[in-house]
Amino acid sequence: MKKAIIQNLFLSFIIITIANITIVANISDEKKEQLIFPIVPLIAEYEYTPFYFSQRFKEDEKYKMIEAMFDPKDPNSLEVVMMEKDGKRTYYSGSEKNVNQRKVSGLEAYLTKISFKMPKDETEQQIYGIGFADKYKQPIIWRVSPTSKPSKYGEGLRDIPWKNNLYLEYVDLGSTIGAATAIKIGENVIEAEPWSEISSPPYFYAYKGSFSVGRHLGIFFEGNEDWKLLYAPKEIKDGDVWKFSNGKGRYRVLQIASQKGDSFTLNELPAANFNFPLKSMEITNSTQGLAMNSMHLNHNSHKMQIEFKPALPLEADKLVGFKADFTITRGEDKKIVKGDIIGELQDGKSVKLMWIPKSPKHVKSKSMEAVIDVHDKGYSIATKTIDKQNRGK
DSSP states (O other): OHHHHHHHHHTSBOOOOSSSOOEEEEEOOSSSOOEEEEEOOSOEEEEEEEEEEEEEOSSOSSEEEEEEEEETTEEEEEEEEEEETTSOEEEEESOHHHHHHHHHTTOEEEEOOOEEEOOSSTTSOOOEEEEEEOTTSOEEEEEEOBSSOOBGGGOEEEOOOOSSSEEEEEEEEEEEEOTTOEEEETTEEEEOOBOTTTOBTTTBOOEEEEEEEEEEEEEEOOEEEEEEEEEOOSSOOTTOEEEEEOSSSOEEEEEEEEEETTEEEEEEOOOTTOOOOEEEEEEEEETTEEEEEEEEEEETTEEEEEEEEEEEEOBHHHHBTOEEEEEEEETTTEEEEEEEEEEEEETTTEEEEEEEEEESGGGTTEEEEEEEEEETTEEEEEEEEEEGGGTTO
16 A cells, blocks of 8 residues: 555646645545645745834843834734744734744744833834843843935845754835943843944944844745645635634645636645734646746735746656756846755655755855655644755755
């Protein structure tokens, strides 16, 4: 039976994407009817936030950075993130919806009262105030101001050298925090640290932290997930859906839509009571078989898009040894990352998918690897980052 399952995996349809790789696999044995279901085998998210601040520091024994993200039209959207010395991030919010969403995604999050003050408009002094108690019951007070008004001079893809996971952060308008920025953790007061590497006195004085308007963040997580198939349609047609559960309160529903000629779209439907980023895929059925042209990651009316050249084939036997170029675009026209996707077999039974960035320079050192195992109840995923020296091992 094991041999039959393996053979069917190699005869399966596979759709691959970068930020979310989707495999459509035919799994069956001698006694069961053929089952078709789509898989999203990278643990990845895309988030857009209108305002984002951060401050990096060395003077605290527990923490090394604080972040805040929010929509100025909705102060209740505020989330604060405290990063510890080992890179662990803990989320705080006054919104139960935000906290539950982080927890369902496997992140540590706390519902807490946050005091938040911000300027009424641009005519007021641009100083923001945040206050709350962390999980250690320490009071944290943070005063934030920009060193200059965020502008196109600060636009672009940021270098985030964190060891855990792989981050793609793109900013529409950017600046750094200013000299008036300071954080108080317990009784420890830490002022903003000068950032001499990017300062240009007497015109621009930078301090270590970000002050951004329009922040796009793609996060490729290391970890393991197991998705159980709850429902599958008997045939592929408009409106048909597949429904999965991760066993931790999160559901994923993928729906076929917009069948037209030789193409169709596969959309992820929004989950009740959550605002998870959603995915959509553009697929073509030609004489060469099924192939995917692009993938869209959508959140809060913004998106990142991944385009493939040549289009990625869906047949698993064509995937093995196949190489495709990819381009990740912010919105419609801002190309931010280029690289290769390579498919391989692992241990004669699993599919290993590798994403290898080629540009810009600062993302070349990290690649992502996803190993997918398919079974009759769903599938499991194990993802990790691999450095340049260990690539291919």
